Amino acid sequence: AQAVPAGDVPRFEPAPCPLPAPAEVACGYLVVWEDRADPADGTIRLPIAILPSDDPNPAPDPVVYLTGGPGASGILGVNGWRGHPARAHRDIILFEQRGTRHAEPALACPEVHDVLRENMTLALSGEEEVAREVAAAAACRDRLLAEGVDLSAYNSAASAADVAELRQVLGYEQINLLGVSYGTRLALTILRDQPEGIRSVVLNSAFPVAVDTYIELVPNAQAAFHALFADCETDPACHAAYPDVESTFYRVLDAANRDPISVSIPTPPYHVLLTAKDIVAGVFQSLGTLERNAIIPFLVDQMDRRNEDVLVPMVESGVPGLFGFSRGMMQSVECYEEAPFNPWDDILAAAQVQPVLLDYLPIHFDLAICDVWPSGQAGPIEDEPVHSDVPVLLLAGAYDPYTPPSWSEHAAETLPNGY
Numbered sequence: 260a261q262a263v264p265a266g267d268v269p270r271f272e273p274a275p276c277p278l279p280a281p282a283e284v285a286c287g288y289l290v291v292w293e294d295r296a297d298p299a300d301g302t303i304r305l306p307i308a309i310l311p312s313d314d315p316n317p318a319p320d321p322v323v324y325l326t327g328g329p330g331a332s333g334i335l336g337v338n339g340w341r342g343h344p345a346r347a348h349r350d351i352i353l354f355e356q357r358g359t360r361h362a363e364p365a366l367a368c369p370e371v372h373d374v375l376r377e378n379m380t381l382a383l384s385g386e387e388e389v390a391r392e393v394a395a396a397a398a399c400r401d402r403l404l405a406e407g408v409d410l411s412a413y414n415s416a417a418s419a420a421d422v423a424e425l426r427q428v429l430g431y432e433q434i435n436l437l438g439v440s441y442g443t444r445l446a447l448t449i450l451r452d453q454p455e456g457i458r459s460v461v462l463n464s465a466f467p468v469a470v471d472t473y474i475e476l477v478p479n480a481q482a483a484f485h486a487l488f489a490d491c492e493t494d495p496a497c498h499a500a501y502p503d504v505e506s507t508f509y510r511v512l513d514a515a516n517r518d519p520i521s522v523s524i525p526t527p528p529y530h531v532l533l534t535a536k537d538i539v540a541g542v543f544q545s546l547g548t549l550e551r552n553a554i555i556p557f558l559v560d561q562m563d564r565r566n567e568d569v570l571v572p573m574v575e576s577g578v579p580g581l582f583g584f585s586r587g588m589m590q591s592v593e594c595y596e597e598a599p600f601n602p603w604d605d606i607l608a609a610a611q612v613q614p615v616l617l618d619y620l621p622i623h624f625d626l627a628i629c630d631v632w633p634s635g636q637a638g639p640i641e642d643e644p645v646h647s648d649v650p651v652l653l654l655a656g657a658y659d660p661y662t663p664p665s666w667s668e669h670a671a672e673t674l675p676n677g678y
Contacts, residue, residue, distance in 0.1 A: 269424040285309045294412045304363040306355040320433040321350035327440030329592040330584035332360040358413040358588030366587030368399035376528045396628045411635040413591035415448040423453035433458040450647040460651045464662040467670040469644045473601035477610040483660035501556040524575040539619040546658045594629035596641040644673040651677040
């Protein structure tokens with residue numbers, strides 16, 4: 260955090276956009292306290308990008324976009340919003356959550372990303388991988404603390420207060436929230452903690468506050484994989500080309516764990532050894548888009564045949580997605596409001612639906628990092644349903660392994676005007 264500058268807090272400071280943006284976009288910084296309970300910590304600066312409506316007389320309530328992660332950049336895709344239909348009648352505000360890429364400070368952890376890249380080139384045991392990654396997270400922690408960052412000040416409740424202050428300093432009576440993935444959890448937190456001025460909410464891939472991420476991770480992954488493979492079984496063409504694709508998939512994972520699939524790509528880390536963990540991570544990414552989930556049965560078949568060449572474009576395009584977010588911010592959020600409510604015995608019991616996935620998902624890694632990350636621990640409210648009468652539209656993807664349709668149904672149970 261910065262030393263307290265002159266001027267009111269919170270405030271909005273107009274400024275050039277921190278990345279290339281269309282000429283009509285107005286940018287600036289929301290200046291807020293890092294820790295509202297202790298102003299001595301100083302202020303932080305959160306970039307804001309405002310895309311004006313195409314309507315010369317727009318509706319007075321803009322759409323505020325809350326991106327996912329946690330840890331993704333909210334303003335990174337500003338050019339992709341130019342033609343968004345919401346601009347027909349409303350301004351769109353892109354909000355860089357505290358700790359993310361263009362915020363000041365940004366809680367990036369290149370130490371962890373470097374080790375993750377290196378681990379992809381090595382044949383290590385799960386224990387060795389986790390030990391290296393935790394050591395890298397501790398190095399990131401030490402650097403951020405030395406820079407004066409309070410790692411306990413980066414969580415959903417703090418970001419919810421940021422959005423409330425954004426509405427106030429920009430002078431809006433009401434706003435509409437559009438959240439995606441983790442951004443839906445932030446939107447629900449706003450409904451709980453800062454409901455004043457919220458006109459409506461869209462939750463795209465809902466992440467309810469009350470769910471327990473790590474307990475549900477294996478069951479959710481198994482359900483998403485099974486849904487896709489079951490659809491292949493009932494599709495005549497898919498079944499004919501890839502019979503019994505679900506059994507083949509788990510056979511591929513077992514084989515890759517014993518003998519990793521070697522893939523050479525033209526970008527760092529150049530030579531990747533795909534273990535079961537890497538394959539599961541890649542399938543998780545692919546399940547989120549129609550273009551990619553349609554070819555998963557084909558890719559499973561090619562991995563079963565150990566056809567390395569066909570995997571090159573998938574690996575090359577997938578690797579950057581593993582590193583395109585602020586890992587320190589993600590760790591502060593997850594360790595504060597998720598880890599305390601996910602006891603290992605419950606994780607182990609839930610994983611019995613498909614036990615092999617327990618070692619192929621980042622559960623051990625995430626929880627081990629929380630042991631060295633000083634995020635603090637949330638109280639019971641961060642594991643309880645959010646009740647609100649605000650109109651809410653919930654959207655879900657059938658193959659989503661992160662935020663499955665059941666989570667949208669769960670969130671809707673306490674949103675009487677939810678649909």
